[in-house]
Amino acid sequence: MSAHSSGYSADPKLRWTEWLPWLAAIAFFFLMPGYLSLGARILIFILFALSLDLILGYAGIITLGHSAFFGLGAYTAGVMSTQLGVNEPFMQLAAAAGMAALLGVATGMVILRTRALTLLMLTLAITAILLEIANKWTSMTGGADGLSGVQVAPILGLFKFDLYGKTAFLYCLAALFIGWLVVRRIIYSPYGAMLTGIRENTTRMHAIGAPVYWRLVLIYTISATMAGIAGALLTQVNQFVGLNVLGLEPSGDILVMLILGGVGRMYGAFVGPVVYLIAQDYLAKQYPEYWYFGIGILLIVVVLFARGGILGIIDVLARNKKAL
Amino acid sequence: MYSLETKKLCKSFGALTVAENIDFRLEPGARHALIGPNGAGKTTFVNMLMGALRPSSGQILLGGEDLTRAPQSQRVKRGLGRTFQVTTLFRSLPVLDNVALGIAERRGVARRMWRSASSHGEIIDESKELLATLGLADEAAIPVSDLAYGKQRLVEIAIALGLKPKVLLLDEPAAGVPSEDSQKILDNLDRLPADIAILIIEHDMDLVFRFARRITVLVQGVVLVEGTPEEIARDKRVHDVYLGEQHAA
Amino acid sequence: MILYVISVGLSVTMGLMGFINLAHGVFAMAGGFILSTAMSQFGAPFPLALVLAIVLVAAVSLVLERLLYSRLYSAGELAQVLFCIGLIFASMAIARLIYGDRAVPVFLPDYLRGQLNVLGRDFPTYRVFLIAFSGVLIFFLWFAVERTRWGAMVRAAVDNRVMAQSVGINTKVLFMATFALGSGLAGMGGALGADILPVQWGYPLEHLVYFLIVVAIGGLGSLRGPFLAALLIGIADTACKYWIPELGAFLVYAAVIGILLWRPMGLFGTRA
Numbered sequence: 001m002s003a004h005s006s007g008y009s010a011d012p013k014l015r016w017t018e019w020l021p022w023l024a025a026i027a028f029f030f031l032m033p034g035y036l037s038l039g040a041r042i043l044i045f046i047l048f049a050l051s052l053d054l055i056l057g058y059a060g061i062i063t064l065g066h067s068a069f070f071g072l073g074a075y076t077a078g079v080m081s082t083q084l085g086v087n088e089p090f091m092q093l094a095a096a097a098g099m100a101a102l103l104g105v106a107t108g109m110v111i112l113r114t115r116a117l118t119l120l121m122l123t124l125a126i127t128a129i130l131l132e133i134a135n136k137w138t139s140m141t142g143g144a145d146g147l148s149g150v151q152v153a154p155i156l157g158l159f160k161f162d163l164y165g166k167t168a169f170l171y172c173l174a175a176l177f178i179g180w181l182v183v184r185r186i187i188y189s190p191y192g193a194m195l196t197g198i199r200e201n202t203t204r205m206h207a208i209g210a211p212v213y214w215r216l217v218l219i220y221t222i223s224a225t226m227a228g229i230a231g232a233l234l235t236q237v238n239q240f241v242g243l244n245v246l247g248l249e250p251s252g253d254i255l256v257m258l259i260l261g262g263v264g265r266m267y268g269a270f271v272g273p274v275v276y277l278i279a280q281d282y283l284a285k286q287y288p289e290y291w292y293f294g295i296g297i298l299l300i301v302v303v304l305f306a307r308g309g310i311l312g313i314i315d316v317l318a319r320n321k322k323a324l
Numbered sequence: 325m326y327s328l329e330t331k332k333l334c335k336s337f338g339a340l341t342v343a344e345n346i347d348f349r350l351e352p353g354a355r356h357a358l359i360g361p362n363g364a365g366k367t368t369f370v371n372m373l374m375g376a377l378r379p380s381s382g383q384i385l386l387g388g389e390d391l392t393r394a395p396q397s398q399r400v401k402r403g404l405g406r407t408f409q410v411t412t413l414f415r416s417l418p419v420l421d422n423v424a425l426g427i428a429e430r431r432g433v434a435r436r437m438w439r440s441a442s443s444h445g446e447i448i449d450e451s452k453e454l455l456a457t458l459g460l461a462d463e464a465a466i467p468v469s470d471l472a473y474g475k476q477r478l479v480e481i482a483i484a485l486g487l488k489p490k491v492l493l494l495d496e497p498a499a500g501v502p503s504e505d506s507q508k509i510l511d512n513l514d515r516l517p518a519d520i521a522i523l524i525i526e527h528d529m530d531l532v533f534r535f536a537r538r539i540t541v542l543v544q545g546v547v548l549v550e551g552t553p554e555e556i557a558r559d560k561r562v563h564d565v566y567l568g569e570q571h572a573a
Numbered sequence: 574m575i576l577y578v579i580s581v582g583l584s585v586t587m588g589l590m591g592f593i594n595l596a597h598g599v600f601a602m603a604g605g606f607i608l609s610t611a612m613s614q615f616g617a618p619f620p621l622a623l624v625l626a627i628v629l630v631a632a633v634s635l636v637l638e639r640l641l642y643s644r645l646y647s648a649g650e651l652a653q654v655l656f657c658i659g660l661i662f663a664s665m666a667i668a669r670l671i672y673g674d675r676a677v678p679v680f681l682p683d684y685l686r687g688q689l690n691v692l693g694r695d696f697p698t699y700r701v702f703l704i705a706f707s708g709v710l711i712f713f714l715w716f717a718v719e720r721t722r723w724g725a726m727v728r729a730a731v732d733n734r735v736m737a738q739s740v741g742i743n744t745k746v747l748f749m750a751t752f753a754l755g756s757g758l759a760g761m762g763g764a765l766g767a768d769i770l771p772v773q774w775g776y777p778l779e780h781l782v783y784f785l786i787v788v789a790i791g792g793l794g795s796l797r798g799p800f801l802a803a804l805l806i807g808i809a810d811t812a813c814k815y816w817i818p819e820l821g822a823f824l825v826y827a828a829v830i831g832i833l834l835w836r837p838m839g840l841f842g843t844r845a
Contacts, residue, residue, distance in 0.1 A: 302659075
């Protein structure tokens with residue numbers, strides 16, 4: 001789980017520790033049946049965080065607008081049901097993925113010509129625009145009230161979304177598994193090595209003949225698609241979409257979750273949302289003001305002292321233990 | 325046909341002209357040095373050749389093909405490689421990866437997303453061979469940032485060689501390298517394949533006179549004179565330029 | 574125009590220190606809170622309260638700069654962005670704890686209320702005051718930056734920090750002073766604008782996009798730029814919301830994207 005999970009010197013074989021998340025998820029399913037909706041939420045955000053890690057941790061693109069894809073996916077899935085009467089879950093997912101991919105390509109081609117502040121600004125502006133549209137286009141999106149009554153037909157005609165959230169949890173788990181497989185493949189591939197190169201030294205990448213721009217557009221689109229699927233899952237699980245899937249807040253939240261877990265380490269995307277969402281579920285309801293305060297201070301502390309997030313701290317501890 | 329040619333290459337930033345009507349030719353297998361006082365526009369020239377900077381007017385031809393408007397990636401594919409004056413490497417990556425990235429680009433493998441990078445034996449083997457020819461075989465697994473500066477400069481050259489360039493632009497390859505290590509760099513420069521056309525920018529006159537068969541002197545963006553090392557050494561104008569620089573300093 | 578006062582400080586900070594200070598809105602919010610508290614709790618007259626707001630905010634910003642910001646100057650964009658988000662969250666939470674959920678009340682002094690007759694039309698006195706004030710401000714800032722020694726040092730340091738240091742300019746102190754100025758300006762903007770942009774705990778995030786837009790379009794490190802940008806945005810925003818209410822802020826954002834693509838460095842930017 002070290003920083004060398006990419007490149008020509010890295011070993012792609014599955015380590016035993018990589019089985020842990022899945023074992024933990026299955027254990028959770030059997031041991032905590034009352035918390036499955038929280039569990040599904042965590043799984044969704046892990047998928048979302050993975051998509052962000054692809055472009056933030058590996059390609060080095062800093063964005064505050066990733067919620068645009070998440071939200072677009074969420075609303076697309078909802079609208080498929082309420083406007084088009086398409087309740088088949090995989091069709092909804094496909095539509096969401098398609099829309100998110102389109103937005104990803106379109107915006108990626110535009111913004112990846114810029115850097116730093118301008119890029120950040122543009123990502124913010126894009127998600128702000130989508131929020132505005134969702135807010136105003138009441139007939140389609142339900143505006144500030146949100147889109148309710150989203151119906152999801154049984155998966156494969158067999159598994160109905162039950163009240164306890166069992167189907168939802170396993171559904172999200174399967175989606176996450178596939179997403180994880182894809183991300184893992186990309187990271188260990190020559191493409192992933194190339195992305196790391198772009199992040200490390202873009203000038204050098206240009207000088208070895210890499211068409212940096214197009215490579216970034218591609219990964220941005222892939223990342224957008226994944227985020228869109230995550231958003232769609234959220235809609236399907238809740239059978240509802242609200243405005244809170246768009247705008248600065250979810251972008252900021254997912255960024256915090258990823259940083260908390262550790263950027264660029266793939267499993268940071270697993271650890272972060274778990275810790276954040278569980279803590280939030282417990283603390284934020286009781287003391288909402290203190291929650292934001294705590295998160296704020298935590299962020300500052302992490303940035304100043306523990307840049308690698310939780311996984312980074314574990315790494316340091318492991319190394320020190322070996323040295324002893 | 326020339327490996328590299330520029331015709332009346334110009335570059336201005338507003339009122340400031342950094343390159344004026346530069347006509348330049350590089351034969352296949354050339355060993356050509358570009359010298360001139362600081363601020364003469366040498367690195368600007370290289371940046372224009374590479375495509376990192378767009379010229380205000382003029383033409384750049386690589387192997388007879390007009391690439392004036394071509395993006396950098398296309399020029400590299402056509403056989404143009406460079407090293408940077410300030411070490412520009414993938415610092416936290418191992419030496420092997422630094423070189424492998426370039427080789428993967430050349431072989432068209434870099435786009436692949438499915439098979440793992442480390443399973444591409446042909447790339448890893450070629451990287452190791454390349455490192456061996458430069459005496460870096462033992463350092464393959466070490467992160468570049470842990471290497472001595474002299475060895476880092478060698479990695480710079482290795483990356484460029486991995487591209488199998490037809491034209492190689494070396495921007496002060498020995499700059500800042502302590503004298504023990506610069507000998508290694510010089511040896512490696514001597515052993516570069518004879519069919520590559522090489523343009524070297526340097527301030528170190530010993531290196532220039534030992535290495536170059538032709539020299540171009542650039543002063544304030546204009547080609548002052550071009551000729552063999554003997555001609556340049558005897559040229560009064562060149563003396564004036566360098567002596568004049570010493571006076572002004 | 575309030576946007577301008579707040580954002581010009583941001584432009585200077587970002588242009589000078591290369592630090593993407595997303596938390597700039599926090600200082601504005603603090604200024605607003607201080608003004609309101611000073612006037613309502615302590616009965617201070619408007620001008621005094623304003624000065625108090627500026628000074629206190631600047632002082633606090635100095636402390637923050639020394640303790641926290643300065644560690645991150647070379648830390649890379651991501652770290653800076655995250656730090657600012659953390660600061661925003663923390664201060665928003667504190668604001669909510671102290672002041673609750675509603676916006677703080679603002680009591681304008683009598684001589685600033687009512688209407689003024691300018692060129693045959695009636696304008697709210699306060700708005701006229703704001704515009705005039707901004708005009709004077711930009712004049713002073715321009716004067717300070719272009720004509721004084723301090724301004725010259727700032728411009729030198731923006732251009733090339735290492736060179737400036739080797740010439741003997743104490744960049745550390747310079748940064749401190751400039752950051753305090755930028756934040757003080759923000760505080761002033763927040764205080765002055767409390768009437769128009771209500772000051773409550775969500776302030777820094779709500780208006781973050783606008784601050785950044787003004788700076789990104791106006792151009793980092795410039796003084797005229799944000800002025801023009803704020804003007805443009807203010808007009809565009811009001812116009813769009815008046816004529817095409819359904820589209821509202823949508824057009825503003827679209828315009829922002831358009832401008833940024835055409836001129837990534839902003840209209841008058843000295844640094845990208």
